[in-house]
Amino acid sequence: MNRRSRVRTSAAAAAALALAATSLGSATTAEAKPQEHRAPRPCPTLTVSEGWYGDNKARVDALVADHCRDKGRKPVAVFDWDNTVIKNDVGDATLYWLLRNDRVRPPRNGDWSTTSRYLTPAAAAALGDACPSRVRTLPTATATDTRCADEILAVYGTGATSGGADAFAGFDHRRMEPQYAWLAQLLRGWTTREVESFAAAARAENLAAPQGATQRVGTARVTGWVRYYPQQRDLIRTLRAAGFDVWIVSASPEPVVDVWAKGVGVQPSHALGIRNTTDHGRLTAHLKGCGTVRDGEDGMITYIDGKRCWINQEIFGVRGPAAERVQPASRRQVFAAGDSDTDISFLRDATGLRLVLNRNKNELMCRAYENGDGRWIVNPMFIEPKQRKTTPYPCATTGYTAPDGTAEPVRRPDGSVIPDQSDRVFPS
Template structure:
């Protein structure tokens, strides 16, 4: 049965891609006179630019059957920019004493997924009774916070988080949002604005000291992605950013390239008296304050369905009808797999050697995946095949498993074929 379905899917994919350009040298597609083209040619692999232009031309100035604009959704970190705005903000918080200690020194109140070992390590490393933690000068406290956030382990190597659904929640990502407790959204935006200015001004490759470590200290926009976002907006698409960084941080960065905060989704905290709490807003079957789903893998699908498509309750966790879904999606990580798979036109993947994502992109079961090297400091070829047939997929309980297509068949191991020059 799987072979029959696979053959049918291959035939459909062949028919669907027959109308698409097949080489980078092919002329740009015909388009309405007022339909924008991509102006940045360098950095696009093969026929990716032509295929994106064809998609824009096919949907330019058109409405969906429901009368809506065609939808394009982008991840942010390492998709639209090089490096990570959540990291940049966290490093800024530590360098400027902007993390508030938990009440009564109980670190488990900052995350229901924090392990007892991690809570003990943080309590022992960081002072209590202060308005904010002195992480600019207290190296021990800064190091413990950095280790738990960046590695998911304490400085002694103990596991820091447990008990979460690995398809809906990354507690490390969530913890940054939860550590913003006590600040107003406006204050967090000011922190993100300062971190943004520093990282854009720093030279490429710059580092900064946090605690006793040196960490990344620069960010750059990808010119190619800014050009694509501009063309989509000019062609009448509704362009959204969906990220697993805190929403006030995502808002600042999206607005920096002309996308309003109303079309940016990140991790959302609950609030009390106008200030952020350590609890998170829910989606689908997850209620506010349960802290079990963020904009991560299947959680991204839920938040897109809820906030963009207006689907609530259990239905928000399910794939929506094709005519309602995004035409274009772009991402760089396994975090983005579900909402990329939901895209009906093209799925643009920036290659960062992430197993499940690259397995699906290279398998290209329906002919709609396009892969591009990172536009700045692209990764070289991954020497070994992606382990698609064995461990490329991470199940909800965290165990590795084979990557499977929609029909249940296993994706064979895939070789890395789109990468940067050595």
């Protein structure tokens, strides 16, 4: 190599070393620069203020703030549906639509006792006398012969025949409400998709009807409208935005609840209701079981203690007899909302906050107003709230319904009796 070549090579090497040094210096400088840390996003809060009583909104916001950054498993929130998330009852709305559109199938051979194991002989006979048997669907929409529609309405709505005889007997009053279950059982013969289409049609009619509207079914005038509570839509949205796992649990048929729950952003996978067994893709008059109750035994629905069982089984994965028992705090919902004695067990299980919409229901209001652990909050209904109950709730005598249906005192976990409570949360 000649001298000129060596000079060019040396110059090139020097330039390369200089470039490498510059690059290394830049990289070192970049690595040494402090990292910028973004401030954590604020926890979401409720945006609808109207309708909340006292400091209830602030307490809900505080619960959200306490849990919105929980690590690991999402905190669970569970809502009852009828008169908790919406005003009025989607089960009622669906039955009225079925009767107005001739969508109830008669039982095989006209034997109404096959529609519910708890139907009394008097009720089966009354239904058999009022309703034809050799038809594909019952002619309940006709205005000329309303006997069948009227008898079904009486049994479903009052638990008695049109003649006043008891329609149901022999059930556990803490696990089963046979009137509610009977609606699911009257869906026998339809597919889940068909029932969803019926529920969707009823939903459209009831949301479009003006508030206070009625409709004619048989000879009766019945409620003809439903509304979502804006406050509960906002609450569910806020909880989901905060990372809560939000569920609906209702004593209406599950395909019906699935259709309505989508209106607050809750998908069918997170909506629990009364579940029928199926046969070749069609619903039967028998029901799915929970805990110690097997499928087809028809002994437990999503009602009082049954709601606890279904929540434990479907949300927390507890199987067998254990699903019927109160679980450790780590396997229970943080938040719960309800409006009736049907909700009392799963409300009591909530570890953080229990929202009660006041419909003057005895056991529920006894426990909510006594508020032994400070976790109960009571709010008037957001639409057409109840006025003040002028007499005390009979907590010390008849506020509790025992499994056999007898009325007893409402007791604390230690067995002591809750004294009568006055109504304290009502519209001003």
